[in-house]
Amino acid sequence: MTMLDPAALPEEPAPLRAERSARLSTLISRCDPWFRVLGLAWLTPLWRMLAGENPKGQLKDLWRLAIVPLLAILAFLALWAWAAPKVQTSLGAIPGPVQVWEQAGVLHADALAERQKEVAFYAAQAEKNAALVAEGKADEVKDRTYTGKPTYYDQIFTSIQTVFFGFLLATLVAVPLGIVSGMSATANAAINPLVQIFKPVSPLAWLPIVTMVVSAVYVGDGGMSKSFVISAVTVTLCSLWPTLINTALGVASIDKDLVNVGRVLKLSTWTKITRLVLPSALPLIFTGLRLSLGVGWMVLIAAEMLAQNPGLGKFVWDEFQNGSEQSLARIMVAVLTIGIIGFLLDRVMFALQQAFTFSGKR
Numbered sequence: 001m002t003m004l005d006p007a008a009l010p011e012e013p014a015p016l017r018a019e020r021s022a023r024l025s026t027l028i029s030r031c032d033p034w035f036r037v038l039g040l041a042w043l044t045p046l047w048r049m050l051a052g053e054n055p056k057g058q059l060k061d062l063w064r065l066a067i068v069p070l071l072a073i074l075a076f077l078a079l080w081a082w083a084a085p086k087v088q089t090s091l092g093a094i095p096g097p098v099q100v101w102e103q104a105g106v107l108h109a110d111a112l113a114e115r116q117k118e119v120a121f122y123a124a125q126a127e128k129n130a131a132l133v134a135e136g137k138a139d140e141v142k143d144r145t146y147t148g149k150p151t152y153y154d155q156i157f158t159s160i161q162t163v164f165f166g167f168l169l170a171t172l173v174a175v176p177l178g179i180v181s182g183m184s185a186t187a188n189a190a191i192n193p194l195v196q197i198f199k200p201v202s203p204l205a206w207l208p209i210v211t212m213v214v215s216a217v218y219v220g221d222g223g224m225s226k227s228f229v230i231s232a233v234t235v236t237l238c239s240l241w242p243t244l245i246n247t248a249l250g251v252a253s254i255d256k257d258l259v260n261v262g263r264v265l266k267l268s269t270w271t272k273i274t275r276l277v278l279p280s281a282l283p284l285i286f287t288g289l290r291l292s293l294g295v296g297w298m299v300l301i302a303a304e305m306l307a308q309n310p311g312l313g314k315f316v317w318d319e320f321q322n323g324s325e326q327s328l329a330r331i332m333v334a335v336l337t338i339g340i341i342g343f344l345l346d347r348v349m350f351a352l353q354q355a356f357t358f359s360g361k362r
Contacts, residue, residue, distance in 0.1 A: 025053060037351045039343070042066035095329035100336070103329040111151035118146045150310050156337065159311035162228055163300045163345075166235025167293050174240040174292070175285065178247025179273060182281070188248060199241040203299040206237050207306050227309040234303040239296035246288025250281030286353035293349055297342050312338060 028051070032044045045061035048054070077097050084096040095103075129141045150158070181188040210233050218229055254277060262272045278285075304313025316334050319327040 025051070033354065037347065037354055039347055089328065091323060091328055092325060095332060099329045100332045103326055104333045106326070107152040107330065107333060111153050114148055114151045117148055121146045121148075152315065155311050155315045156341070158228075158309065159300060159304065159313070160341065162231050162304070162309060162311055163235055163293070163296050165228075166232035166300070167239060167296050169232065169236040170240035170292055170296065171243060171289065173236070174243035174288070175247050178244045178285070178288075179251050179277065179281075181244070181248040182251025183273075183277065188252075191244075191248075195241060195244060198237075201238070203234050203238050203302050204306070206234050207303060210234050210237070211307065225309070227304075227307045230307040231300060231303040231309040231311070231313075234307070235296040235299050238299040239292040242291035242295060243285070243288035246284045246291070247281065250284030250288075251277050253284075254280040282357045283353070286349065286357060290346060290349040290353070293345055294342065297338070297345060301338060 025048075028044060028047045031047075032041075035041050035043045042062060042065035045058040045065065049058035049062065081096045081098070084094040087094040125144060129143070132138065132140050177191060181191045207230070211230050214226055214230050214233060218226060258276045258280060262276050267275070300311070301313040301316065303309070304311045305317040308314055308317075312334055316331055319330045319334070
């Protein structure tokens with residue numbers, strides 16, 4: 001059997017090569033907006049460079065989008081590792097990246113162990129109930145809920161659940177008020193002073209008021225704990241202002257020709273809002289939603305600390321009160337977790353903005 005010489009193979013026709021290159025370039029261009037939404041913009045120049053499209057120019061973009069941020073992160077980690085042992089606290093030296101990574105592994109192992117305990121608990125309960133039924137004692141069968149301590153992942157989920165509940169309440173309040181304020185100068189004159197007064201108020205000031213009101217009004221029949229409701233309402237009160245302001249600005253700045261068209265066609269108020277106002281104001285509304293979600297995520301941690309809602313804020317507070325040798329490292333794990341989740345939440349809102357608006361689209 002003879003081997004074929006690659007050089008002897010017929011060369012691909014130039015038109016076919018050009019067509020394939022054009023298709024690949026089109027595919028990369030279509031994927032580029034999604035790469036940007038996901039924070040992976042560096043994939044575009046990498047793909048273009050592998051496809052042979054202006055390698056020198058793509059390498060420059062790859063350097064700016066991927067290599068420079070990576071070098072900055074590595075420099076930060078090196079500076080952290082160098083400076084951490086030099087700072088002494090009552091609990092010892094500040095933990096470096098290695099110690100923080102080790103505690104992240106410990107928290108993961110603890111979560112897995114707790115899950116195994118939960119599975120074993122329900123398996124033992126099912127076995128016991130089956131034995132009682134076999135003995136004719138079905139009336140003694142009881143289904144108990146596992147009451148083990150929440151894992152680190154449970155606390156992350158609780159925080160995300162709380163911030164989205166508070167963010168949803170803020171959106172339901174802020175968007176209608178923003179639309180009314182943007183469409184009516186009189187309503188704007190009435191709402192604007194309240195916005196300017198309450199917007200700078202700290203969550204630490206809202207929390208005692210919210211705690212007293214929720215404790216007096218909410219009886220806990222809705223399946224949500226009072227600490228959850230207190231944290232969520234505090235998030236709502238602190239995060240609704242960016243959405244309200246941006247919605248009002250977006251509605252007030254729509255094209256006057258559209259307003260005149262609505263008047264000529266004698267559109268109803270609801271039709272005018274849904275067909276003219278909202279589509280034009282959506283980019284600014286989504287900008288406000290992104291800002292509100294970021295504010296809500298920051299506020300949530302302080303609210304959970306004081307309300308004792310079993311999320312990341314309570315985790316940080318418990319570790320601070322614990323005062324063990326691993327507490328500082330675990331708190332820093334929580335700090336990095338909070339930052340990463342905040343970044344992901346912003347990416348989610350940015351993706352929704354790109355999907356539902358025409359901003360940045362051609």
